[in-house]
């Protein structure tokens with residue numbers, strides 16, 4: 001089969017021929033139709049410090065996928081051949097207290113496909129049946145291939161009650177944009193999204209009913225005045241990983257404001273903790289998605305009118321994967337989807 005492999009410990013990925021994986025009694029074999037390129041895959045392509053410390057070589061990369069079940073392990077009795085599916089790419093252990101309490105997304109033994117284990121950038125993927133998420137007919141393979149990052153957006157956005165709230169999202173990357181659409185869908189009053197990249201802010205405004213603010217050129221206080229926010233924003237969703245964005249968010253929040261933080265700051269970053277204490281702000285770190293409650297909720301929202309299709313800006317056949325990665329690396333794209341058929 002074709003697979004996009006981190007074949008050597010240096011910059012790049014290589015389209016190679018690899019054996020079709022063999023499945024165990026509790027696994028399924030999925031024929032991959034579409035995959036999404038994630039920021040994580042760019043780190044692996046670039047072979048940065050994190051990737052060098054984390055990723056074994058050689059490894060088939062990729063973790064965002066949609067496909068169809070073509071083989072079922074002996075002990076799997078709840079899935080059918082031909083079933084369209086996506087799936088959770090975090091492979092959880094069964095031993096930790098968190099797992100045994102059903103809090104699978106908090107399991108410290110978690111391994112990721114395409115990061116620690118063979119991934120989904122291939123014509124076939126072996127996955128534990130437990131991780132499979134069947135796709136209803138109305139969810140396309142394109143959307144199926146971006147459910148993993150949509151799940152990050154949904155898990156973050158649903159961290160706090162957003163009904164009637166004024167929400168500030170910092171970072172209009174694909175996940176920030178999808179979080180904006182989710183916040184509107186669940187009933188936020190105003191959603192303001194910030195970035196320093198005007199292409200991405202334009203995309204945000206196309207995908208969701210939000211107020212885009214370029215903080216490199218505009219003052220966030222102006223939109224607070226325009227929207228007549230008495231004090232500031234009730235809830236912040238940090239989706240940039242940028243220290244200045246976090247500081248700006250802390251300043252822009254009301255007393256007692258709440259922050260859900262998905263963005264990953266590079267290294268240790270200085271934070272003005274006294275501001276957080278005196279404003280009595282709650283900060284929740286968010287990792288991954290809830291397994292499987294986020295999957296349940298996002299599929300239900302997609303069936304009930306949530307539309308994030310506009311966040312996919314580029315589609316390529318896998319043979320042209322280099323163009324797909326170049327689009328992602330430009331920093332101007334939304335999601336980039338590769339076709340494996």
Ligand code: NAD
Nearest residue numbers: 171173174175194195239240241242245262263264287288
């Ligand atoms: P992205 O890098 O595509 O988007 C981040 C955006 O933030 C960019 O558009 C960038 O221009 C913008 N930005 C930079 N400086 C800013 C500033 N001062 N103010 C506002 N915006 C600014 O990332 P993404 O794929 O959308 O993911 C969002 C974040 O979530 C990233 O930090 C990513 O590493 C992180 N992430 C975390 C998890 C997790 O499990 N915690 C999972 C996936 C992604």
Ligand code: ZN
Nearest residue numbers: 038064148149
């Ligand atoms: Zn991802």
